[in-house]
Amino acid sequence: MFLKCRKVVWALLIGTVSAGTVTYSIPASVPTSATPLDVAPVGISFEFFTFPSYFLNVSATNQCLKNFETLTGVWPPIRIGGTTQDRATYDPSTSAYVVYSVAAPTDAPASLTFGQSFMSLASTYAGNVVLGLNRAHDNISNTIAAAKVATAKMSNLRAIELGNEPEYYLTDDQPIATESGTWTPAIDAASQDNWDILVGSALSKTNIIQAGNSNSAPPTWGAAELIATENDTVQSYVYDYAHHNYPGGTISSLMSHSDISSNLAIFNDDIAAAATTGKDYVLGETNSVSGGGASTVSPLFGAALWTLDYSVLASSLGIKRTYFHHGTIGACYYCFWGRYDMGAPYYGAYVATAFMAGAAAVVELDDGSTDYAAYVVFDGAGSPLRVLLVNSDYYSSGTRGSETFVLGGLGGAASVKSKRLTAASANSRVDQGGNPTFGGQTFANETCVIGGTETFESTAVSGGTGSFVVGASEALLVYLQ
Template sequence: MLKPSLLILSLASFAATWTHVLAVTVYGQEGVTAPSGVSSTAGASATANTDWVNNYAAYNNKILTAPNLPDPVPSNAFTIQLLNNAANVNALSVQQSGNFLGFSVEVSVVTQVIGKNASQIAVPFLNLLATVADRAGSVRIRVGGNTQETATLVDSLPNNEMIAKDKADATNPTDTPILDFTTEMLYLLSNVSALVNAKWYLGIPFNDTTNLRLQIAEAGDAILGDNILAYQLGNEPDLYVSHGHRPQGYDQQSYFNEFGTVINALNNDPKITKRGNLVAPSTQGTWTLQSVWDTGFLTSYQDAISVLAVEQYPDNNCAAAFPDAGFGPPVDPQSVFANYLTHASGRNIVSQYLDSLPLAQQYGKQFMMFETNTASCGGFPGVSDSFGAALWGVDYGLQMAYSNFTGALLHIGGQDVSYNPFTPPPTNLSNTKQWTVGPIMYSTLVLAEALGTSNTSRVLDTFANSASDYTPAYAIYEKDVLARMVLINFMTEQNGQGAYTATISIGGGQTGEGNGTPSSVKVKYLLAPSVSEKDNVTWAGQTYGARFQCDGRLTGTEVIQTINCDTTANTCQIPVPAPGVALVFISPDAQGATDPPTTQTYSTTAVTKVKNTVTIDPSVLATSNGDSAKDRAAGSTSQGSSDAPRTAGVAPGLTLLAMFVTGVWVVVAAMRR
């Protein structure tokens, strides 16, 4: 392990010797080039014409019109009567964790979003995770999706690549690529976990159960250890026939049989050290869950499964994304925008699973929405990247929590989707542009602070304001005491209408309750000028920034409102702008448990940038799980292809990463050439 003092080196003293690496780009997007006729040279001038980038859905300029106010407009003043003691409250959820909302990263975009290899992690990704993990205690991330089904772990790839994509399967309407990857990807994930408290779900390939490929579980157990949460077995099996992955006639019983085949193989593989941590059935709705349970799935495989999972989007944009695949005419985003600005959206999705949720509790399993977002096939430009999506994400997340889901993962694709919580810039703009954060990313912060780190939070849908779909409100009980409230306003102010004031009354003299209203409460607001806004979004006065302006850190001064209550009348009046979300902390302890005083951030600079940098505390490096350069064989990033194999569980790139985040990456790069 390198001593921290050895990392304090002068770049200037090496400049003359190592000038051949001064053009190294810290992070960037692989495989994305400008359209024909536009220069794609890395480090292009910031003044170069980049209008072409708007053609990518992730950076589109489409701004929709905020829907009209509902007719009639809901009451702008209403009271929510709550009890202070959870023992007196009916219909509370199971205990929930602050990491309820996590992320699902498609395998094919790992090198774009997470890092090029174990030594070059995308630092904005670390910063973004840190903003969630510091509020929630940890963050859950799935690396999977359609591409996990054909992904194959190989010993090595040309040019020491970590992931290689083959051409897309011509029979697949979503153009899913076929992938090879090396153990470097697993070391990359391990290094992320060494810096941020991130836990992972991975997928075991399920495309060919006669020639099983279990290597990802073998290597995952060895390299990631306790940072592995579970392995998904089968991704949307009810779509296998329509996607050309199984012959006609493949059904629930076929899936049941194949699932058993893989379980037997896993149990007989001595290299797989963990048992009982599979995720299934991960259907998306073509099969009902009951039809899967009718095969005896739960009773037969209960010992092998830890998470019962589904995958669901409220709509799809497949006709626009794949115009030649027979999906019909494309949908106008404006025509569906209002569908997301209502409490009914989340309730309608959740309602499909209410019969199966008690089964999860009966069998002692988690129940997760393993992949979701605003619309499949990339989302709707102007909807999926609007402030409306952030409001939808907060309400949908809390509705799942209230209904006894135990987690949900927001899916992240590449440059061609508009629903990403965050997206790196194209490679040819990475010297001059930063990341783009979608408004839905703010939903993860609100959920993290609303649910906290105690793992005891229970959620109640209050059906406020005569159960209006435009003004939903939730109460969160922590350690059996009312701790926080979340008030949502889906409306955009028009002609002075839309905002409302919720009067909260706690206890109210009911038996065993007394007057539980505090003298004051603290309130954080999630705000934007309109539901159609893309850039000007703030959480308690702080923002990730507009398009191409984010390094993963929140900027600005945090603003927390103090609202005085009337203890004589036993009321607190909470104003909620239109649109907006108010997170109300009933007590100082309820706020302190979720609001981190500081967040560890990481440098975004390695030679090409000299401003806006942050360094990591050397004491963190001193206790990190790294190794020294002298112990690392050169010439390969793959297990078994160097002079000495890696030790299982050691994250070999972490020392290089440590140098990277302290600004000496160029030296390391030169030494390894």
């Protein structure tokens, strides 16, 4: 219903567009086409073999997650999985979290084992957890054994993934594909359907599988294609459908609002297909550039603006949760935090969380065709709560341009307050001294503790209308209540 009504909403909400100025009217109450929000739509994905180290050896992890919880009242959802989940074998006899050998600390293991303590550690997290297990090795008894431990130990278990990015199984010489000599979306779908039933029935649990988990752009390997193969029995075991996404590109193309809109539009049919089953659709693993990111893109402030705009637009399209992947510690350009330095993208995720926190629904005000994004969220009573404005014009040096967002429908207040997300340029990097700020505040390296004095800006409102200037490569969060 949302997708069918979206053009009507745009026609009602978009006003004049001219050089340097865009105009929108804030609805007085939530439109019927608004998209309901999850209580915590911004999540974190941890590469399987690195999960214990993130929680035991990286001091920033708990605080960075806690910062989100402070905003929303719930801990952000996490997913544990990735390429190494399909290299991992459950070993009930080991007391170690994970066992593997690598030539260098920044290498990912070609094979590994994990024990019950892995699930015990995951059980201590205060938020919901999606756990990825191995399907590629075609050892269903081993996977079921691990799943039984997970369901027994983890009261916070949201769902189990059965395999990661199966479209690569044949090229990766994974047994489940090589044993048959071929591997297609249809063969994979049959495998998934069978495993969903076998694992779900072994656990005596319905609504337990996060299905899909492919990376190739839909429709091939997508949820709609998978759902078409499922019967009612299979769907009874599915909790939600997931896809992966790494847009890539240059920093200017990555952060471009119109490019973000085009990228996310490829999921519309899958979102709609999931809705017909009554199940959620999520981005179970995503980030800027695949393979740990790119040094010229992923750690830059422009990637923070991408993270912000991408998270909110995904939510407005009906993607329930978005899990940003964190890979090998010490070799991860797109990571939000590490042992020593914060990553600029964390700021974008934090502002996205701040914008959607406590809100019941979200609407995109713009049509996705320009560099300028505008969103509004509504509270549970249906009143507008906050507005997010993003200027994704790429700024590197020289005179910084700006865009004026004229907002009507601001009510009878004499002024409204806002907080600005900014940095010296789109190319700023925290590890090179280029800290972003949100409302004048920063997150400390190593600890993720918020520092600095919180600073609000005030904008005059006359006749229910106010003008907000947002610089190139900046965003503004406007508080209406």
